[in-house]
Amino acid sequence: MIQLLGVPFDANSSFLRGPAYAPQRIRWMETEGSANSFSEDGHEFIPGKNYRDVGDLSFESTDPQAAFQLIKSQAKSLIQGGDKLIALGGDHSVSYPLIDAHAEKYSGLNILHFDAHADLYENFDQNLYSHASPFARLMETGRINSLTQVGIRTLNLHQREQAKRYGVHVIQMKDLTDSFLQTLQAPLYLSLDLDVLDPAYAPGVSHHEPGGMSTRQLIDLIQKIPFEIIGADLVEYNPKRDLNDVTAMVAYKLLKELMAKMMRD
């Protein structure tokens, strides 16, 4: 069974707030009537049959350490019996506790990260827990076997150095082909920041970074991953910037494709 968890936390955003409203808005797409509940490969996602929506976490404050403790402990308890977890953020900072929980269960964990940004800052705006830093924090733990970042188009000098320091495999958008798929290793966790898409396809994100992927390109890459993924998160959807729920529907479509990639058959 796949466990679906909402993580409505956006206090570590460096620019705009809004992703805290994402989980509920994405869920609405399931019931508002314009789409069915099938992934393209033919899996129908039915609550209670192949996935269980465990609702949203509730945060008592915006303190990142308290929030991250709650996220990590909930993630750990949801996956301990062998279930897979898909989380709806939230800003990208929530991937740190989510992936850390997986790294404790799956030794030698590998990460596939789709994003316009490398999110490798050592320290951004004096906030070690910023959504600009989760992958620096994860690599510091020493528990991540490999990190592959795809769609990146904002590297500055510092982040290039950070990528080198941590041995990150960076496939910049300008160099994108699908050959990285053959280098992926199991067990694999997938972290998907919606701003990897061009803003034309996904305007509902906080950081509009032109020159990104089409929705079709991203779906093709997900479908071509050569084995099942063990966990995933879908982050940075910002309903406050969306137009007619276009990006919410993109997120709902990607949610189904990610769940399909978690299925064993």
Ligand code: MN
């Ligand atoms: Mn990100």
Ligand code: MN
């Ligand atoms: Mn991003």
